[in-house]
Amino acid sequence: xxxxxxxxxxxxxxxxxxxxxxxxxxxxxxxxxxxxxxxxxxxxxxxxxxxxxxxxxxxxxxxxxxxxxxxxxxxxxxxxxxxxxxxxxxxxxxxxxxxxxxxxxxxxxxxxxxxxxxxxxxxxxxxxxxxxxxxxxxxxxxxxxxxxxxxxxxxxxxxxxxxxxxxxxxxxxxxxxxxxxxxxxxxxxxxxxxxxxxxxxxxxxxxxxxxxxxxxxxxxxxxxxxxxxxxxxxxxxxxxxxxxxxxxxxxxxxxxxxxxx
Numbered sequence: 616x617x618x619x620x621x622x623x624x625x626x627x628x629x630x631x632x633x634x635x636x637x638x639x640x641x642x643x644x645x646x647x648x649x650x651x652x653x654x655x656x657x658x659x660x661x662x663x664x665x666x667x668x669x670x671x672x673x674x675x676x677x678x679x680x681x682x683x684x685x686x687x688x689x690x691x692x693x694x695x696x697x698x699x700x701x702x703x704x705x706x707x708x709x710x711x712x713x714x715x716x717x718x719x720x721x722x723x724x725x726x727x728x729x730x731x732x733x734x735x736x737x738x739x740x741x742x743x744x745x746x747x748x749x750x751x752x753x754x755x756x757x758x759x760x761x762x763x764x765x766x767x768x769x770x771x772x773x774x775x776x777x778x779x780x781x782x783x784x785x786x787x788x789x790x791x792x793x794x795x796x797x798x799x800x801x802x803x804x805x806x807x808x809x810x811x812x813x814x815x816x817x818x819x820x821x822x823x824x825x826x827x828x829x830x831x832x833x834x835x836x837x838x839x840x841x842x843x844x845x846x847x848x849x850x851x852x853x854x855x856x857x858x859x860x861x862x863x864x865x866x867x868x869x870x871x872x873x874x875x876x
Contacts, residue, residue: 616739616795616796616820617739618690618715618717618718618738618739618740620739620796620820621690621737621738621739621796621820622690622691622715624798624818624819624820625689625690625691625694625737626690626691626692626693627815627818628691628817628818628819629670629671629691629692629693629694629697630693631802631814631815631817632670632671632694632817633670633671633693633694633697635802635803635806636671636673636803637671637673639805640803640805640806641803642803642804642805642856642858642859643858643859643862643867643868644673644674644732644733646848646852646855646856646859647846647848647852647856647859647862647868648732648733648761648846648868649673649674649677649732651844651846651868651870652674652730652732652759652761652844652846652870653677653678653681655759655842655844655870655872656678656681656730656759657728657757657759657872658681659678659681659682659683659727659728660681660682660683661682661683661684662682662683662684662727662728663683663684663686663725663726663727663728664678664683664684664685664686664726664727664728664729664730665685665686665687665688665719665721665725665726665728665729665730665751666678666685666686666687666688666729666730666731666732667688667716667719667729667730667731667734667735667744667748667760668688668689668690668716668731668732668733668734668735668737668738669687669688669689669694669698669711669732670689670691670694670698670732670734671694671697671698671701672687672694672697672698672701672702672709672711674730674732675687675698675709675711676701676707676709678730679707679708679709680707683728684708685707685708685709685710686709686710686711686712686721686726687709687710687711687712688711688712688713688714688716688719689711689713689714690713690714690715690716692713695711695712695713698711699711716731716734716735716738716744716747717738717739717740717743717744717747718743718747719744719747719748719750719751721751722751723750723751724751724752724753724754724756725751725753726751726752726753726756727752727753727756728752728756728757728758728759729748729751729752729756729757729758729759729760730758730759730760731758731759731760731761732760732761733761733762733763733868734760735760735762736762736763736821736822736823736824737819737820737821737822738822739795739796739820739822741822741824741829741832742832742835742836745758745832745833745835745836745838746836746837748836748838749836749837749838749875752875753875754875754876755874755875755876756874756875757841757872757873757874757875758838758871758872758873758874758875759842759870759871759872759873760870760871761868761869761870761871762829762868762869762871763823763867763868763869764845764865764866764867764868764869765790765823765824765825765826765828765829765869766787766790766826766869767785767787767865767866767867768787768867769787769788769789769790769792769823770788770789770792770794770797770821770823771787771788771789772785772786772787772788773785773786773787774786774861774864781860782860782861782863782864783864784864785861785864785865790825791825792823793822793823793824793825793828794823795822796820796821796822797820797821797823798818798819798820798821799817799818799819799821800816800817800818800819801816801817801819802814802816802817804858805858826869829871833871833873837875837876838873838874838875839873839874839875839876840871840872840873841872841873841874842870842871842872843869843870843871843872844869844870844871845866845868845869845870846862846866846868846870847862847863847866848860848862848863850863
């Protein structure tokens with residue numbers, strides 16, 4: 616599977632994804648993953664940042680509100696259209712660009728930092744992406760990205776629940792299977808069942824890599840890892856949003872920050 620195939624899948628997802636994520640159905644993102652990501656993000660005030668795989672711009676806007684001058688890049692035209700419409704209605708100084716993360720078309724040393732919220736595990740050639748990021752970062756600039764945790768969300772994963780329906784363990788398999796472009800089909804679980812039945816599930820191309828592969832790709836790109844994060848829902852968050860309670864058993868997300876020296 617190549618970048619054009621990836622683009623076609625994400626364009627097919629973009630309309631439904633935007634409508635329902637903006638309606639509050641992306642519980643993992645809103646209740647846990649994005650807040651945890653921003654908590655470990657270094658100060659970005661007055662810095663120039665690139666958000667890679669920005670989608671409809673929700674997280675790009677969150678970083679811009681911290682004072683950064685943001686550019687958002689995404690491969691799906693519908694995502695970019697929604698992001699630009701929102702920028703017009705509530706300007707934050709964000710420039711949204713339609714483009715491919717595998718061929719980042721910006722001059723060398725353009726950005727102080729790059730973010731990528733849950734996008735890089737869906738890119739076909741992550742080595743090429745990381746090399747491109749290293750190229751557009753200024754000296755001492757950093758990349759911070761989140762992905763599905765390669766150790767606990769490999770191609771095969773199943774929650775094990777008790778009689779009350781509470782998660783108590785996780786069953787995983789195929790950790791070493793780095794097959795490219797496996798399509799996962801799902802829809803936000805908090806959408807009412809009757810409504811979900813009328814929707815076409817998302818088609819998500821996955822490019823799973825082991826943890827050791829991720830580390831080696833980052834190092835090969837000329838970046839130095841300086842922080843890991845494995846967000847876990849607090850008891851209060853898990854009670855308020857039970858869908859994220861399984862992150863108290865094992866992490867679902869991995870956050871990595873790496874710096875160009």
